[in-house]
Amino acid sequence: MSFRIRVSGAAEEAVNRHLPSLVADLVASSITDLNPTLWGVAAVDEAAVRLGWTESVAVSRPLVAEIEALRDELRAQGLTHIVLAGMGGSSLAPEVITRTSGVELTVLDSTEPGQVADALSDRLESTVLVVSSKSGSTVETDSQRRVYEGAFRAAGIDPVGRIIIVTDPGSPLDVSARAAGYRVFNADPNIGGRYSALSAFGLVPSGLAGVNVGELLDEAEAIMLLLAIDNEDNPGLILGSAIAGTIPLRDKLGLVPDGTHLVGFPDWVEQLIAESTGKEGTGILPVVLDVVAPELSENLPDLQIVRLVEDAHEHHLLNRDRHEGEILVSGTLGAQFLVWEYATVIAGRILGINPFDQPDVESAKIASRSLLDSRPAPTAPIFVADGIEVRAHGEFLGEASTVRDAISAILGEVPENGYVSIHAYVNRVAMPQLSGVRQLVAARAGRPVTFGWGPRFLHSTGQFHKGGPAVGVFIQILQASEFEVVIPERPFTFGELIAAQAAGDANVLADHGRPVLTLTLTHPEADLTSLFEAFN
Structure with a gap:
């Protein structure tokens, strides 16, 4: 089986x-028949253009030979290092596919300047960048593409031979990429981003990296009939x-x-x-x-x-x-x-809900763009302890004067049926151990605790945080940028972008009545020990 x-x-x-x-x-056969009425009248318009994933195996079959031919062509040129610029569903599926297959794929789903700089400095001479964006206007992916174009040109490399685009037909990225001469793969526009694992978004970067994507489709095909009956x-x-x-x-x-x-x-x-x-x-x-x-x-x-x-x-x-x-x-x-x-x-x-929309994801994006446009001065921390700046949305800190006290204070806000969500806007490649704070908080809170790397979670679980039950409390972990990475032809840097994303999300959560504790590491690696001690 x-x-x-x-x-x-x-x-x-x-x-x-x-x-x-x-x-x-x-219900099963109706899903397979692309029936948009299964989720009520209000969902019909959205569902009518979001059920294409049920046909992914058939639609994606012709891509396999095209992907394999391109992979062979790239390898013949010595281009063996595949980097994926994508967010949410565009990056999570390829990451699972390649890791499960034991194939290397560098996933750049961050705007943290250190992580971007590390990716740029890694084997650029043998790198191909896959830019995946359904809408073609995702700010993170657009910024990553721009900085790679600049790096390629600075190294005397024509970006046209090094950047491959995956996007919906007719998207702004589709139009501009074709005009610039880039190789473009179009995905089925009737598939939402998070349902796109078996579409071009999942297959192109994975296949170029070396995965047998035809076998992946075979595995899906083996269960299709049972799912339809x-x-x-x-x-x-x-x-x-x-x-x-x-x-x-x-x-x-x-x-x-x-x-x-x-x-x-x-x-x-x-x-x-x-x-x-x-x-x-x-x-x-x-x-x-x-x-x-x-x-x-x-x-x-x-x-x-x-x-x-x-x-x-x-x-x-x-x-x-x-x-x-x-x-x-x-x-x-x-x-x-x-x-x-x-x-x-x-x-x-x-x-009784529409599983295809994401009405609250856009709110954090709008807040981030507003902060990038207005550039308000950073708010002063409530206090600084052990090199960690402490800020808060909500009136829960009381007399707290240490990071441990601040953590205890926000955990005291968790309702009986609540959860804690930790958002780490840091270089996850350089600090993977930070995810270990999840265990410490779970042991301390006695409630479920989630952990997400920022800003990528904004494209996925960020929807639940605002639109789901109002029982979450939130801990942001930020790191001060030790240097900057400029984004060509944009009025903001990567450091300013990730700061705006974290602040924008905190503001939206606060507007929804969710308490938020923000901890900023002023000397990230040195402050990690103090942070773990505070969480323990």
């Missing part, structure tokens, strides 16, 4: 409750019911890689589900965990655990008591992509 699922406890009860009506209402063995119907149909709703979804061969897959699921369901005050918040995460021993009533295992059936038999009440899934990567996409839109139907 290319995919297996086992459910028990509340998840099994949810499946038993919803599966018969989903089958009777022909209206019966009680349909894994998409089962998974969608299990994650969205519990009573009361277990609206935190713990994703635990437990022996799976898939690398980084929960990060892709996180953006798919959070951005699709987090709206109208409801939604499901994915929480990426490991096998020793504090949340797993807390017995939290609103946390549903999903374990990604190598074979769900064998794992269930061997660990029947240990995993009672959990959802166990296993399968090939291509099959997993497609099953989770079906499950997510089915969850949207159960929750």
Whole structure:
């Protein structure tokens, strides 16, 4: 089997409750038939142009030979280092595909100047940049393209031979790239960004890096018929019911890689589900965990655990008591992509929301652009301790005078059914260990804790933070820029851009009544020890 699922406890009860009506209402076949009415009248216009992912395998087949031919052509020129400039769904799927396949791909989904500079200085002479943007106007991706064009020209290299574009047909990027002579791959415009794993957005960078993308499509094709049939063995119907149909709703979804061969897959699921369901005050918040995460021993009533295992059936038999009440899934990567996409839109139907829009993502972008245009002076920190500047949105700090006190103060704002979200606007390549603060906060808070690298999470889980239940508290971790990277033909630098993105998001969260604590490392590497001590 290319995919297996086992459910028990509340998840099994949810499946038993919803599966018969989903089958009777022909939901699976209606999705496959591109029926836009499944999510209500208000969603019809959006759904009518967002179901193309169900046809990704067939639509993407002709791309395989084209990608492989281009890969061979590039390798013959000694161009073996593939860099991907993309955000959200444009970068998360290729990252999972290449890491699972053991293939190198440099993913540049940041505006942190140090991370940008590190990418620019890495094997430029053998680098090809893939620029992926559905709209063609994403500020991060546009800025990354501009700085690479400048670096290539400064090195005496014609960018036309080194930059490949993936975008929707007719987008501003499509028009300008073709006029400039760049090689362009057009994606299916009827696929939303987070559902684009099996489209050109997932396949082009992965295939150029060396992945057998034809095999990935084969894996997805093996599950397509089962997903299209209206019966009680349909894994998409089962998974969608299990994650969205519990009573009361277990609206935190713990994703635990437990022996799976898939690398980084929960990060892709996180953006798919959070951005699709987090709206109208409801939604499901994915929480990426490991096998020793504090949340797993807390017995939290609103946390549903999903374990990604190598074979769900064998794992269930061997660990029947240990995993009672959990959802166990296993399968090939291509099959997993497609099953989770079906499950997510089915969850949207159960929750009564439109799984294809993202009304609150744009708010942070608008706030960032406003700050870039007006350039207000930075707000002074409330206090500075151990080289860490402390700022806050909300009246929760009280008499706090240390970073530890500030963290305790914001954790005191977490409601009984709440969560903590940590946003790290730092160089994630240079400071990967920073993600370890998630475990410390989870142990301290006794509640689910998410961790996101800024600004990439703004294109995914950022939707849930504003549009989902108003029960989150937020901790931003920033680093002072030690140097700057100029963006050609733009009136702002990368350092100014990431600062505006962090401040803009904090402002929007505050406008939604969410408390935000901002911690800025003035000497990033030196301050890390103090930061970990404060969180511990």
